[in-house]
Amino acid sequence: MEPVLYFTRQLHHYAGKILYVNLMGMALVSLLDGIGMLLLIPLLNLTGILGQESGLPSYIRGLDFLAELPLSSGLLIILGSYMVLVTGQILIQRNLSMRDSRLNTGFLNHVRLETYRVLLKANWAFFIRKRKSDLITSMTEELGYVSNGTYTFLQFLTSLVFTVIQIGIAFWLSAKLTLFVLICGLALAFFSRTFIRKSRHHGGRMSELARSYMGGMSDHFNGIKDIKSNRLEGTQEAWMRNWCKQMGEEREAQARVKLDSQLFYKLSAAMLLVFFLYGSVMLFHSEGQSLLVVMLIFSRLWPRFTGIQSNLESMAASIPALKSLRELQREAREAEEQNGTGTEKGNAVPIPLQTGLECRNVSFRYSREGGYALKDIQVRIRPHEMTAIVGRSGAGKSTLVDLLMGMLEPESGEVTMDGQKLTGERILSLRQSMSYVPQDPFLFNGTIRENLRMMLPEADEEQMWEALGQSAAADFVRKLPQGLDTVIGDRGIRLSGGERQRLVLARALLRQPLILVLDEATSALDTENETKIQQVLESLKGRLTLIVIAHRLSTIRSADQVIVLDQGRVVQQGGYLQLAEEQAGLFSRMLGKQAKDTPVAAIG
Ligand SMILES: Nc1ncnc2c1ncn2[C@@H]1O[C@H](COP(=O)(O)OP(=O)(O)OP(=O)(O)O)[C@@H](O)[C@H]1O
Secondary structure, X not given: OHHHHHHHHHHHHHHOHHHHHHHHHHHHHHHHHHHHHHHHHHHHHHHOOOOOOOOOOHHHHHHOHHHHOOHXXXXXXXXXXXXXXXXXXXXXXXXXXXXXXXXXXXXXXXXHHHHHHHHHHEOHHHHHHOOHHHHHHHHHHHHHHHHHHHHHHHHHHHHHHHHHHHHHHHXXXXXXXXXXXXXXXXXXXXXXXXXXXXXXXXXXXXXXXHHHHHHHHHHHHHOHHHHHHOOOHHHHHHHHHHHHHHHHHHHHHHHHHHHHHHHHHHHHHHHHHHHHHHHHHHHOOOOHHHHHHHHHHHHHHHHHHHHHHHHHHHHXXXXXXXXXXXXXXXXXXXXXXXXXXXXXXOOOOOOOOOOOEEEEEEEEEOOOXXXXXXXXXXXXXXXXXXEEEEEOOOOOHHHHHHHHOOOOOOOEEEEEEOOEEOOHHHHHHHHHHEEEEOOOOOOOOEEHHHHHHOOOOOOOHHHHHHHHHHOOOHHHHHHOOOHHHOEEOOOOEOOOHHHHHHHHHHHHHHOOOOEEEEEOOOOOOOHHHHHHHHHHHHHHEOOEEEEEEOOOHHHHOOOOEEEXXXXXXXXXXXXXXXXXXXXXXXXXXXXXXXXXXXXXXXXX
8 A cells, every 4th residue: 555655645745735625626516416415305395206295304494485485486496506506516526627637647747757857867777677668667557557546546535525425414314324324335345355455466467467568569679670580470479469368368357356346336236225115115114205315315325335446446456556666766766876967967067087087996796696797907097098998798898888987886996087986976077078889879760960969959060060070970971861851760761880880979979078988889880880980089089088898909909008808807908019919818819810700800
């Protein structure tokens, strides 16, 4: 129940007074509804339907004069009052529903923004642990449950207010009878707990299924080329078939619980009504009016109980999703970066490196149980120099760069910036000064201009072309049908690996970073691209601090320093030529191997 209470508190914080105004409005509506109900009896009485000449019932003796009037006038007054009441009630109801809907949407957006904000502030280690598709499920499906849950909760409150008022009115009509109906209602609620439990269980299963669907779909479409080229369509279809079967069974089970619960309430209603009527007529010899009161109380109160039960079931079904969303928010908050990063840029300003970035005896593991990704690392990145990090796949190159950028925290040892530990504001300043080009760069579905402006929204045409020129991308962009306005990505022109990388490099250079970190693509570069990237790096050298994770060693020939990693340790460190001459070293072996694999690159 904790997540429901948490989101209820959030709703209370968010809505403030409006929540109470709405509740009071609901109370007013139910009061009008109750008064309308009381008017029905004299109305029927006047028409003589009840076959009684004894005047009005005792609870509206003040309206005796109506019985004195000719039938048509009395009827008109009562019908007119009834119409006024009903119209008032409908108008207030409409107004309240509008407010509820606004409240609901507003609150949903509030939770959406809040969740997104805490996610953006979470550190990189948090995102490494999480499955991307699970985050998407939380931001879509589970948020939908918050919306449903809030709506149901508001309905529940309304029902509660309505019910309490109607119980009050019913008590006034007949205390004994109301008490009896109440006891029956409570007994039924007690036996209906099982429906609420089942609803919660099915809500949990639906959440699991939603996660597996989102995960499956993102895997399948990311790997669609593998699927098609390896003829895996059959396996994938079988997965989908199985998912549909499970979802079908789950929906059916959910519907069964709902229908069983309704059946239970409807049957009990019929049985109780029969029992009442029989008891009233046969045992207590009640007549028309009392019987009418029995029917009225019963027909008004019982649906309220059913409504509350159905609200409780819906709320129970949303609990697993609310719980998971609450858990996600909690985890993300715990993983919040201690430097105010996220949406706010803070007051951090880019600071030029003085003595450089340094790892002092740094060790790092991705999990307590796993082995070390980096062990006892001692390296220094000097300002305005080009540092290349090389090593076999899995050697720890990306991990080292993540530590240098303050994305990961060392398990032992420390990373420093100009001699000061890299924490808090310093990380912000560092990130303000740097641009990072990942191995698999992210280009969204939009024009080249939009993709470039993502980094610097105010960039003008000249700045964009300058950055494209610096990254050797201007030529290919000029040749595209709409130049800067060419749509790229999913539904636009597909760029080659090399073009993508040079475009992302242009984007990174657009904001004129003081430090550029380039995780060179393993496979994207052909010899021509390789030469281009090499020229770009040479032209940038000396102007900014360059850190390059290099897979093609030819691109880093002008590096001032090469750090060679192997199995998480620095095995060589020094100038390119110096390391190339150390015949026994890993670096010269790697050079030799690449020369064999790509003789042209080696010669060039
Ligand atoms: N998110 C992660 N969780 C657990 N282990 C990880 C994670 N990322 C990397 N590792 C492990 O840490 C070690 C270093 O990985 P890293 O990605 O830094 O190597 P790399 O040299 O950059 O490799 P590549 O050249 O293939 O990109 C590897 O053993 C890898 O399996």
